Amino acid sequence: MELTHIHRPVDARPASVPGTRPLLSVVIPAHDEADVIGGTLQRIARLAPELDGAIETIVVSDGSADDTFDEAVAGLDPGLPGTVIELATNVGSHAAIRCGLRYATGECVAIMSADGQDPPEVLPVMVRKLRSPVDVAWGRRRDRDNDRSGVRRSAGAYYRLFRVLTGLEYPPGGLDFLVARRRVIEAVLECSSRNTSLHLLIYNLGFPQSFIEYERGPRGGGQSSWTLRKRLKLAVDMLTGVSAGPIRIAALIGLGACLAGIALGGASVLRAAIGDAQVPGWASLMVLGSIASGSMLVAIWLLGEYVWRILDEVRGVPPFIEARHEHVGAAPGLAPLEWK
Numbered sequence: 001m002e003l004t005h006i007h008r009p010v011d012a013r014p015a016s017v018p019g020t021r022p023l024l025s026v027v028i029p030a031h032d033e034a035d036v037i038g039g040t041l042q043r044i045a046r047l048a049p050e051l052d053g054a055i056e057t058i059v060v061s062d063g064s065a066d067d068t069f070d071e072a073v074a075g076l077d078p079g080l081p082g083t084v085i086e087l088a089t090n091v092g093s094h095a096a097i098r099c100g101l102r103y104a105t106g107e108c109v110a111i112m113s114a115d116g117q118d119p120p121e122v123l124p125v126m127v128r129k130l131r132s133p134v135d136v137a138w139g140r141r142r143d144r145d146n147d148r149s150g151v152r153r154s155a156g157a158y159y160r161l162f163r164v165l166t167g168l169e170y171p172p173g174g175l176d177f178l179v180a181r182r183r184v185i186e187a188v189l190e191c192s193s194r195n196t197s198l199h200l201l202i203y204n205l206g207f208p209q210s211f212i213e214y215e216r217g218p219r220g221g222g223q224s225s226w227t228l229r230k231r232l233k234l235a236v237d238m239l240t241g242v243s244a245g246p247i248r249i250a251a252l253i254g255l256g257a258c259l260a261g262i263a264l265g266g267a268s269v270l271r272a273a274i275g276d277a278q279v280p281g282w283a284s285l286m287v288l289g290s291i292a293s294g295s296m297l298v299a300i301w302l303l304g305e306y307v308w309r310i311l312d313e314v315r316g317v318p319p320f321i322e323a324r325h326e327h328v329g330a331a332p333g334l335a336p337l338e339w340k
Contacts, residue, residue, distance in 0.1 A: 022107070023055070023127070024054075024123065025056050026056070026058065028059045030061055030072065031096075037068055037072050038074065040116045044057055047120060057076060059082065062087055062091060077329060081327075083327050084325065084326050087099065087323060088320075088322070091319065096320065098189070098319060099322065101188065107181070108182065109181075109185045110123055111177070111199075113177070119215070122177075123179065126178075134208050136180045136184055136208070137211075138212070139175075139177035140212065160172065162239065165245030171211070176199050184205070194312055195312055241309075250295065254299055257291050258292070
């Protein structure tokens, strides 16, 4: 199996070929979604009459252990041309999206999930939204009723904390469904940030954007591979990618513990000097010492997270490696963006 190494993008742009650029490219990251990817592609294919131009679909199998690649190839047909890519290993949905964006040649590019919870039927509305002075149209879910109660509560608490630490008016339900103009996608590919949320990056770039509310549906089948570990990593990536708030909070906690220790020490010395009595309170000193040492360890951990991200950016390891890809239907009119 031949492996194609992918590195950081250069400023080269694919040249436009008249009549070959589709109106909409739909990029779908998929990890072990063989049970649902076919149904999602069928729903996308039915949208072609509602749009004024052709649709292409790019499915990126993110190191799937099942038949996601084969099912995606089978789900595309001449009425829904596109490209299916398989990555050599699982690198995460955001790196997989970056891979798919390289192949997207449409005037507009959509990013959506493979499990059918992001309804493709909303895409024509989102595309029409871009005909006004808007560069990014977000799908904003009305509620999270299809999520487990624990997930809903933890997500709500996290996004409230995120808004406090970053100062961004990020929607409380999160953002992961969008359609953007091509110039937005090219700006994203110029950014080399690896450990970050692409959706947050797009939200924070400053392009004019609008929101369309939609009902998030149930999964089309199978089991979600969005584990707690992946959720926690994304949460840390989002916070450390746009804010120094965690480090500053750790510093404030450490400063508070230091001042409390100084005050308690001063009070103990003063009491011993005036009353000539044995100083009680060793238990409180132990508690205070534990809080102070714990705060220092947390601060070191947070600092390490930031330092690790710097190392990961500069060491030059490819963010993903393509194992194979296959074009289905009409041949793509434009070559994918070149990376050096």
